[in-house]
Amino acid sequence: YEGYKSEYITTQKKAYFDLHKNEDWLRNKYHPTNLENVIERRNELARTTANDFFLKLQSGDLDIGPGLTGSAVSKSGNNSSKNLDAVEGDGKKGKHGKGSDDSYYAASKAHPVSSEVRRIRIDIEQAQVLIRKLDSEKGIENNVLSSSDHEKSDRDKSHGSVGPIVIIQGSSTVKGLEGAELLDTLVTYLWRIHGVDYYGMSETNEPKGLRHVKADARTYNGASSNGAEWENKLDSFWQDRIQGQDPLEMLKGKEKIDGAATEVLDPYVRKIRDEKYGWKYGCGAKGCTKLFHAAEFVQKHLKLKHADLVVDLTSKVREDIYFENYMNDPKAPGGTPIMQQPAPRGKGRQRPPIESRLRDERGNHRFDRNVDSPKRDGSGENPDDPIYDSFGDPAMHGAFPPDIPAPPVLMPVPGAGPLGPFIPAPPEVAMHMLRDQGAPPPIEPTGGPHPRKAGTGGGPSMRGPSPIFGAPSPHHMHDPRRIRSYQDLDAPEDEVTVMDYRSL
Known part of the structure; x- marks a missing residue:
């Protein structure tokens, strides 16, 4: 657990550092x-x-x-x-x-x-x-x-x-x-x-x-x-x-910077042959003509008189020290593990819009999550990710809360035959369409609701098909399990006309 916690904090601090590393308050600290x-x-x-x-x-x-x-x-x-x-x-x-x-x-x-x-x-x-x-x-x-x-x-x-x-x-x-x-x-x-x-x-x-x-x-x-x-x-x-x-x-990392400066400044130490005094060493900085008797004097001159050049040449090692200083501070901002709190049970959640719930069509990106993944507090999450209580909660033995989205049901478009084409529709919309048309209810997932039979509502409706997006049934209960979607890799990319074999 300690290893997992350490890795979790490290990952969190890296993300925090990448987000704030250019801000002055953090740079002033590290x-x-x-x-x-x-x-x-x-x-x-x-x-x-x-x-x-x-x-x-x-x-x-x-x-x-x-x-x-x-x-x-x-x-x-x-x-x-x-x-x-x-x-x-x-x-x-x-x-x-x-x-x-x-x-x-x-x-x-x-x-x-x-x-x-x-x-x-x-x-x-x-x-x-x-x-x-x-x-x-x-x-x-x-x-x-x-x-x-x-x-x-x-x-x-x-x-x-x-x-x-x-x-x-x-x-x-x-x-x-x-x-x-x-x-x-x-x-x-x-x-x-x-x-x-x-x-x-x-x-x-x-x-x-x-x-x-x-x-x-x-x-x-x-x-x-x-x-x-x-x-x-x-x-x-x-x-x-x-x-x-x-x-x-100690946070300045003077020894590391001096060591790196000695290496990067070597190309700026010029060795010059003088007929009178022998070998001389000149400064290679732009516009500088200073001469010295030894290479170490040129290094010292560059650090004192050309500090801007040294800073530019050692910028990489300075950034590395900056990151190390932040990561090595156990009290650094962003280093406290953020515990994900469950959403309050008493607060209802609005259903996402219909376009957010119909994301199972091919070509859209939908990430699969495990059933036991941690719940969020409702701030900043994808509206397509439902929030629900654990299965073992006594409050879940009755009807499921109305704010839990249920998996969509494939329904034929109005006027289509039994072979389609089909569209995914919310369960409450599908139930409403089937009741109005007198058709038997579709197969529900295990543990899902049990709708009324078509005949109990007084027989088939004589008013013809109703609009697809009708009002949801107030008695509908939802399946708490998250929907999983899969992409058929063998499916054709373009639309294919469905053949009606009844005419054969």
Whole structure:
């Protein structure tokens, strides 16, 4: 089943990619050429947001709740020292200034072991290393949160300190952050600047909603299952990120593109004999006369000064990387299996027009389907494909629903003999014609309806043949099975006159 599911998702993603691959929003997520500008804009936004974060931290206006944006604190009537008061030990308020309890209660909670003093100290040090890593990738410098007064914290461990201390110098005050207060500040910085949900173990370029928060220390009694397993998972996840590369940089496929560029640029490296200096290497780009002492310098020149040429020559490998990036992302749009929902039983379905139901004539295309093929929801399907319930449904033991099309019946055209010619007609139309003409009913498929005998309706009609397309009988019941049509390969292509052997 897993193999089938994987193949199904792969097929679905390929179709989705082919449909949307030329749209900018998808190219900005996975195409290496677009990712150059995306990374540049992301880094610039991170630097700007970090500066605002530090200003609020120094002024005491920083709300360290789990949301993406903190509410500024009104300082009228308050002095700044009050705004820099420490939060409660349980970290529930999550604020230096004034925060909202609602966001804390609405946010997802980490494992209860996250509120242990021992775990808080580990998370502080790990979060600071992670901040230094991410800041270096985005060009953020002089981050006061990424460095701590470790010497002082080591001296104070015996006096109840819970790890590193960060000194925040405001305009008129100096504040030291430590313990749960410092950790809440660090994870808030990671979330709002870098899109990192520390306790949620996720990193995204488009953070939304609330991050995970550590558990309330007041509700943790120290006894919890799988605490060690959760800690190992958390630590290994972030250690892999600390030792790894920027996910967006990896999507650029720089090594693959550089390797392909070296091959395709070889014809543009010209080897020239110089009588004075010996062999020289020239640039083969249009209109360029630069000369170099080695071929690798020409390659470098082409990549720097003729970037458009390099992009054109490596377009094939860039498109391949684009497709691979999309297919390798398990959270890519279009990757969720679309489950086909059955049509609501209470909603009736209109019968398709007569021209859609008479598609059994030779030359028309009609695809055969199995009886147990999945039902559709009625949106966008071929009107020639009926929708019906399973045979085992108790509701089907009586009359079949009137919205189910029945297979057509071959009927002679008006005035034709018993040998035809014939045309396919809906069962209700055929029944109406036979009753009016006093003829016996045609043979119905197994399990189909049982029409009234010709004689029960008062004998044959004396009014002559009625129109072919009359009103359907309200008592008619339909066969739920799908019709299957076959093409006679031996049948002649043109119309053939049917011979009437009664005159022989």
